[in-house]
Amino acid sequence: MTSAHYDVIIVGSGQSGTPLASAFAAAGRKTALIEGAHIGGTCVNEGCTPTNTMIASGRVAYLARRGEDYGVQTEKVAIDMVKIRQRKRNIVSSRADGSRKRLVGVDVINGEASFSAPKTLAVQMIAGGEKTVRGETILINTGERPRPPNLKGLDRIDKKRVLNSTSIMELAEVPEHLIVLGGGYVGLEFGQLFRRLGAEVTVIQRAAQLVPKEDLDVAVSLNKILEEDGIRIHLLTSAVSISNAGYKRRPIVLETDRAGSISGSHILFATGRIPNTDMLNLDWVGVKTNSRGHIVVNERLETTASGIYALGDVHGGPAFTHMSYDDFRIIRANLILASVPANTVSLTTTQASRSRILTPYVIYTDPQLAHVGLHERDLETMQRKTKTARMPMGYVARAIETDETRGLMKATVDAETGDILGFTCLGVEGGEVMSIVQTAMMGGVKWWDLEAAVWAHPSLAESLNNLWAYLQ
Structure with missing residues (x-):
């Protein structure tokens, strides 16, 4: 076992953690960035970047099929899912490489961290072994992950046909019939994408409207648009169980409480995300979480433990990349810029901008x-x-x-x-x-x-x- 001491340790390299690591290092602080998966976090690797890259392919397919509406004759549209996937992979790789190159002067530690004592983290290294690191300031930026699916009979279904927001982007072929559980942002983006790529799509939504956080008239208009695109939507409907159908092209059957039996080839669970806090041993160091597992913070992003801060989705609130980046600005203003003489830096960053009422x-x-x-x-x-x-x-x-x-x-x-x-x-x-x-x-x-x-x-x-x- 090896050990090291740092001025600053950042756990998780998402959209606030990565630029913060660079900023602390540039300010002369000995900085470590602990990452158990990939540099750049969810947005670059599994969220915004890959999703919108694939959505762009879906829009091209949509417009190609609409060619005659614009007086343009097109041949039959053919989808190369492997090429769409590779284009996504290439763009993700390029973005992730850019993030890594900006980590100048930062010790990047590849492993899974948990608290073992105050200001001390035990890191299970991906390459094997364990490393202990200590830091005067520790910033938790571990984000969230898709909520694990929970449905009767799911353990008997081929795992390749059970998808989440990450695995669905690695498909090598377009599903015959994609069943989407959840009518929120993730479910609708992927549902429309794969409908445009040629899949039959059915959305199962427990609530009385799609995107429940939106105004009803907006949700109704979006519902109409998606149905025009050929997506079947069942509101106020819950999944009861799932089983094997025995058919080659649609081998699974979903039983619902209102829409009957629905046969499909794949099922996407898009029913929310949970914070990555359960593996951190937060109780050991006095960091409180709420009932959903999100870390409790004040307007300066301080947790209930001295010297420990939380950034991004892990503390709850609007789970958007741009809000995570705003957290970076708050920490930078309070812990870096505030310590620099006023005549050497422009203090233009709001030091406690937790007013989220204008969140776009x-x-x-x-x-x-x-x-x-x-x-x-x-x-x-x-x-x-x-x-x-x-x-x-x-x-x-x-x-x-x-x-x-x-x-x-x-x-x-x-x-x-x-x-x-x-x-x-x-x-x-x-x-x-x-x-x-x-x-x-x-x-x-x-x-x-x-x-x-x-x-x-x-x-x-x-x-x-x-x-x-x-x-x-």
Whole structure:
């Protein structure tokens, strides 16, 4: 057994851990980064990067099949799943290599860490053996993992046909019929992707609507879009059991409480994620977790144990890469920049920016579902007068010209001050349109300023001239 002492130890190399390791090392702190899987974390290796790479392939297939709508004759569309997978692997490898190259001056320790004493971690090395490391400051950035599937009869099903958000991207062929358990972000992105690649797709959703965190009218519009794409959706439906059917092309049968028996070739479990805290021995060092296993932190990301911080998805809250990167900025401001003389660095980073009310996000269905600010449910407890505007994407000139008119735009404002409180765009390039409104909200720009702005024509931004006419 070997041991070493560091100024800073970061456990997990996700979107906050990797840049933090580089920043601490550049500031002259002896820094170690412990990683049990791969540099870059979930986003680069198993999340945003590979998923959106494959979604791009799905969109090309979708547009190719729609060629005649645009007066373009195309031959029959053929899908090369192995090539799609390899393209994904190549891009992931390139991104991960870039992350590794930025770790200048950082000791990268490949292994699984757990606390063995205060400020002390025991690392089970991937190459074998154990290493003990001690650090004055320890940052936990271990993220989350797909929730393990739990369904009667699952232990008798071929494991290659039981998928999660990671394994589904390693398929070498398009499923005959993909059954998706879960109507949230992950389930819908993959469901639509594989429908476009040629699979039959059925979504089983326990809740009364898809994407339950979204406003009902938005969820209904998305439901309609997906059904237009040929996806079967069963709401208020739960899986009861699964069994072998004995058929070659659709060898599994899912029993449900409302939709009867559904035969398929593969099943995707997209029913949530759980934090990677159960293996860390947090109780030994006084780090508290909540009922779901997420680490409890304050606005400075400090845990209940002195000198230990938590970053990214592991502490709960909005589980988005950009929020994890914001955690990096908070730690950098408090533990690195705050110790540097003011005349040598620009302290532009918010030192305690835990106000997440403007948290933006995009669901990469096609069209994209993008949102920033408040939802309808948030307005119910607010003591202010509001107005809401809804406009179909079919009223947007640029959407009409590109034949991408599915979806809607929606905004809620303060009826007295003109402040924009929330905005949703379920539409073509919805994330880019949302970012314009987000910038306006950050700058205190009123809705009537966007209405009066001169936008380039024809552009999607131009829709922000017209949306506000529907306020009521």
